[in-house]
Amino acid sequence: MKVGNVGAxxxxxxxxxxxxxxxxxxxxxxxxxxxxxxxxxxxxxxxxRDTLREAMFTLLMFASLASSLNILLGYTGYVSFGxxxxxxxxxxxxxxxxxxxxxxxxxxxxxxGLVASVIALLIxxxxxxxxxxxxxxxxxxxxxxxxxxxxxxxxFGGSTGLSINFSVYRQYGGxxxxxxxxxxxxxxxxxxVVIVSFYIKSSxxxxxxxxxxxxxxxxxxxxxxxxxxxxxxxxxxxxxxxVIGTLYFFKNGNVEPADAFRLxxxxxxxxxxxxxxxxxxxxxxxxxxxYDRLRSYLLTSDLFKNLHLAVAGLALLLIVxxxxxxxxxxxxxxFAQLRRVLE
Amino acid sequence: MRKxxxxxxxxxxxxxxxxxxxxxxxxTQPGAAPAAGQAAAKTGGEKxxxxxxxxxxxxxxxxxxxxxxxxxxxxxxxxxxxxxxxLADGTTLKFASKSYDDESKKDRVQxxxxxxxxxxxxxxxISPYSSxxxxxxxxxxxxxxxxxxxxxxxxxxxxxxxxxxxxMSYTPASRYLTGALDLLAKLDPxxxxxxxxxxxxxxxxxxxxxxxxxxxxxxxxxxxxxxxxTGATDFAPYINKIPAGVDAVIGGGHFADGSTFxxxxxxxxxxxxFIALLVxxxxxxxxxxxxxxxxxxxxxxxxxxxKYSAEGAKAxxxxxxxxxxxxxxxxxxxxxxxxxxxxxxxxxxxxxxxQKAIETAGSTDTQKVKAALDKMDLxxxxxxxxxxxxxxxxxxxxxxxMVYIQWQKGADGKLTKQVVWPxxxxxxxxxxxxx
Numbered sequence: 221m222k223v224g225n226v227g228a229x230x231x232x233x234x235x236x237x238x239x240x241x242x243x244x245x246x247x248x249x250x251x252x253x254x255x256x257x258x259x260x261x262x263x264x265x266x267x268x269r270d271t272l273r274e275a276m277f278t279l280l281m282f283a284s285l286a287s288s289l290n291i292l293l294g295y296t297g298y299v300s301f302g303x304x305x306x307x308x309x310x311x312x313x314x315x316x317x318x319x320x321x322x323x324x325x326x327x328x329x330x331x332x333g334l335v336a337s338v339i340a341l342l343i344x345x346x347x348x349x350x351x352x353x354x355x356x357x358x359x360x361x362x363x364x365x366x367x368x369x370x371x372x373x374x375x376f377g378g379s380t381g382l383s384i385n386f387s388v389y390r391q392y393g394g395x396x397x398x399x400x401x402x403x404x405x406x407x408x409x410x411x412x413v414v415i416v417s418f419y420i421k422s423s424x425x426x427x428x429x430x431x432x433x434x435x436x437x438x439x440x441x442x443x444x445x446x447x448x449x450x451x452x453x454x455x456x457x458x459x460x461x462x463v464i465g466t467l468y469f470f471k472n473g474n475v476e477p478a479d480a481f482r483l484x485x486x487x488x489x490x491x492x493x494x495x496x497x498x499x500x501x502x503x504x505x506x507x508x509x510x511y512d513r514l515r516s517y518l519l520t521s522d523l524f525k526n527l528h529l530a531v532a533g534l535a536l537l538l539i540v541x542x543x544x545x546x547x548x549x550x551x552x553x554x555f556a557q558l559r560r561v562l563e
Numbered sequence: 564m565r566k567x568x569x570x571x572x573x574x575x576x577x578x579x580x581x582x583x584x585x586x587x588x589x590x591t592q593p594g595a596a597p598a599a600g601q602a603a604a605k606t607g608g609e610k611x612x613x614x615x616x617x618x619x620x621x622x623x624x625x626x627x628x629x630x631x632x633x634x635x636x637x638x639x640x641x642x643x644x645x646x647x648x649x650l651a652d653g654t655t656l657k658f659a660s661k662s663y664d665d666e667s668k669k670d671r672v673q674x675x676x677x678x679x680x681x682x683x684x685x686x687x688x689i690s691p692y693s694s695x696x697x698x699x700x701x702x703x704x705x706x707x708x709x710x711x712x713x714x715x716x717x718x719x720x721x722x723x724x725x726x727x728x729x730x731m732s733y734t735p736a737s738r739y740l741t742g743a744l745d746l747l748a749k750l751d752p753x754x755x756x757x758x759x760x761x762x763x764x765x766x767x768x769x770x771x772x773x774x775x776x777x778x779x780x781x782x783x784x785x786x787x788x789x790x791x792x793t794g795a796t797d798f799a800p801y802i803n804k805i806p807a808g809v810d811a812v813i814g815g816g817h818f819a820d821g822s823t824f825x826x827x828x829x830x831x832x833x834x835x836x837f838i839a840l841l842v843x844x845x846x847x848x849x850x851x852x853x854x855x856x857x858x859x860x861x862x863x864x865x866x867x868x869x870k871y872s873a874e875g876a877k878a879x880x881x882x883x884x885x886x887x888x889x890x891x892x893x894x895x896x897x898x899x900x901x902x903x904x905x906x907x908x909x910x911x912x913x914x915x916x917x918q919k920a921i922e923t924a925g926s927t928d929t930q931k932v933k934a935a936l937d938k939m940d941l942x943x944x945x946x947x948x949x950x951x952x953x954x955x956x957x958x959x960x961x962x963x964x965m966v967y968i969q970w971q972k973g974a975d976g977k978l979t980k981q982v983v984w985p986x987x988x989x990x991x992x993x994x995x996x997x998x
Contacts, residue, residue: 271681274674368792371763379763379790383698386705386725395706472669472699473724476765478793479669479695519671520663520678528664529621 245560250418252561253502257283257414260509261407273403277471279512280406281464284413286492286504288460291417293490294499295426296453297433298348301486302359303461305343305366308480310336310462312376315469319382320375324391325470329405329463336462337455344454348447351436360483367481381476382469402471409467410505413460418501420456421563429453433499495539497546501563506547609647609655612927614639614917615662615685617675617700619692622667624715627906628692631715632662633899634910635689638918641886641894648918651925658914665691669699676703685709686927689913690729692906694718694736694766701729710920710932714913715906717864718769722951722959728929730936730950731960732913736766737773739862740813742965743839744778746860746984747811750995751836754810758787758835760801760824762816767841771814783811795820798827805833815840822852829855829998836996845905845968850978857978858997862965864905865912865945867892868981869966870988876942885915888944912945969993 260283264276289303314332317323323331347358371379389398420426428449431439440446469475488511496507514535518528543550552559616635619628639658642648647657661683665672672691679685680703688704690697690713697716701724704711710728713721717733747754757778761771768790775785786809789801793816805812812828812835815821821843828838837860843849844861869888876883886894891911895903903911917932920939924931940949940962949962967984971994981991 269681271674271678274677278671278674371792379768380720380765383720383724385723386702389702395702399706471702472673473702474695474698476695478764482668485670516671516674519666520675525664526620 249561249563257410277403280410282512283505283508284410285489286508287413287417288457289489290493290504291457295429299356300359302363304486305363306336306458307461307465311465311469314466319384329466332466333459333463336458340455340458344451348450367477371477383474497548500548503546503548611657611659613659613685614687615679616689617663617665617691619667620664624667624692630904630906631910634907635914638911638914672696676700680707690716701726712913714909722956730958733864734963734965736769739770740774741777747837755784756786756809757783757811758805758809759814760789761814763790764793767816798824802831811837813839818843826855834998856970858994860967860969865908866966868990871946882941884919884941885943891944908945
């Protein structure tokens with residue numbers, strides 16, 4: 221499914237003040253996005269409150285998942301319902317090395333990411349030939365196939381999954397410290413995703429992807445090697461869910477096929493990208509933050525906790541009706557000055 | 564500069580919103596639950612103990628988890644209505660609870676339990692429903708040094724990870740079907756051929772893997788060993804693999820697949836003398852299958868028909884604690900106008916076990932309560948409770964046994980549920996052969 225990018229016209233050409241080069245505003249935009257991520261993490265670190273750390277872990281996890289999906293969905297215009305496949309398969313692979321081979325979390329994260337990328341390469345070579353609804357449907361099929369495969373794959377524990385012994389956390393300074401370490405790693409991952417996302421967008425490769433999104437046939441005619449670039453975008457966007465999956469399962473201490481391949485999580489990630497503004501760097505971060513905080517607040521608020529799903533649904537409905545371009549898209553549309561700084 | 568100022572303002576608003584959302588519930592919590600946070604502070608000889616848990620108000624485990632919470636709340640209301648729990652040193656303990664919806668998902672369950680411990684100041688924890696969620700939460704309980712009673716979770720693997728504060732109230736999955744094999748051995752010493760067909764999820768796989776090893780150890784021949792995917796509706800390919808002359812068919816998974824499987828066994832004319840399936844048979848709705856339900860045996864953690872009593876406890880040489888079984892059933896029916904299921908009884912029992920441990924410890928101190936739980940060996944309306952205290956599998960339930968129910972035809976020709984095993988607690992003899 222190809223998606224038009226509402227309100228996300230590249231700003232440099234349109235509104236730049238002649239005296240200040242576009243690159244300057246790009247840099248501002250970059251630092252603004254990093255500042256938001258820094259702030260999200262710093263809130264937990266400064267307060268040293270465990271509850272806030274857990275909340276921010278979930279938020280940063282969704283922010284980086286959404287941001288990595290944005291490389292495919294926002295830049296390239298391909299809607300994938302199977303982004304969580306890489307979270308599941310990469311996470312399972314990384315977790316396998318922690319659980320069965322006794323590896324440390326750090327190399328396992330890399331392995332999780334690499335496995336996800338390799339699988340994305342193999343899948344991408346075949347399904348990225350599909351366009352529109354056919355591509356979206358194929359990604360759902362892959363999600364189900366991956367779940368069925370893992371549920372029958374012996375080394376991954378089949379349907380009972382994998383788990384780690386509690387004593388594993390001792391090598392990270394005990395469980396309390398392990399949870400903080402997981403949080404720091406998540407924070408770093410989010411930074412890396414944002415940096416990669418930004419550099420892709422401002423590179424020649426990114427321009428190629430944007431041209432594919434706008435009109436793939438025209439891009440081909442203009443000399444963009446669409447099949448190769450789409451696949452590359454798919455591979456890059458799959459790396460991060462693999463890393464995040466490994467970290468998330470490590471933190472949980474266990475993984476089962478049903479947790480690793482949830483279609484609902486894929487859909488939620490798409491919602492976050494749409495909510496924040498697809499095709500922008502800051503958008504997925506804000507979208508994930510808004511969506512996650514909304515859900516989390518409703519879930520724990522004494523007033524709404526029995527109605528949280530209904531209220532969350534209503535809020536999403538209102539957003540889709542009145543702010544279809546997402547938060548960043550709306551800000552860019554409403555305040556022309558912001559177009560330069562909100563990439 | 565003006566633009567940067569505008570941008571700064573926007574960022575400030577966004578960050579404040581985020582911080583406010585993160586901090587607001589925590590900040591308002593003490594107001595919402597005044598007792599929380601002061602659990603350990605004495606207020607004129609009276610203390611309030613907060614018990615934290617999540618319940619699956621939404622999602623796939625909604626029904627079972629809801630009943631578990633109902634059971635727990637009944638315990639909570641009763642103990643507080645009695646004026647609380649009086650400790651040996653004269654302190655009276657009142658109990659409060661704090662809970663959130665975990666949506667039957669692992670996504671936020673660690674976050675919610677961290678909140679329960681840190682913001683809501685929960686002194687003790689009860690696990691969420693289902694083994695997977697309980698497993699994820701055990702890390703948090705252990706990290707913050709809170710005793711957690713698991714209810715609605717029966718995976719053995721939670722207890723081989725080195726936890727020291729997590730206590731299982733259910734019979735573990737590895738013993739779900741072993742009693743059924745004991746019953747079969749008693750009913751028919753000549754039975755030899757057993758077919759195992761089960762749902763391929765964590766719980767059912769754990770159960771049948773243990774049952775298979777147990778059966779083989781007892782000299783049974785496993786003629787079929789097949790798994791079907793969660794959500795399967797057509798069991799013909801698996802049923803066709805059952806050879807003629809099979810003595811027993813065991814397995815199943817959850818309610819929907821288990822009842823369809825039972826129906827298709829009848830339709831396909833499988834003449835097994837003994838059929839034992841997981842989870843589905845103890846549910847009253849299973850009777851709607853009519854003839855397909857007849858003779859089917861199901862393991863249950865507890866049944867209203869079970870006969871756990873002070874006399875039984877005396878015979879076993881252990882203490883009986885808490886309400887009589889009949890009283891629990893009457894009170895539950897009075898409050899919720901339905902018969903309590905084993906999930907409901909498990910919820911009540913979790914509270915009761917905690918109550919007994921605190922009473923024995925004479926304190927709410929984690930280490931003292933842990934010591935009391937380690938030593939615990941008693942009988943309640945839910946059955947016997949004794950925990951493994953070895954370092955390797957600490958907290959695993961050793962004392963509790965499953966009861967096995969069978970659907971039989973009553974004098975009026977209607978299907979009724981009878982407890983057929985264990986021998987000591989049975990309400991009727993097993994119908995054998997079932998078909």
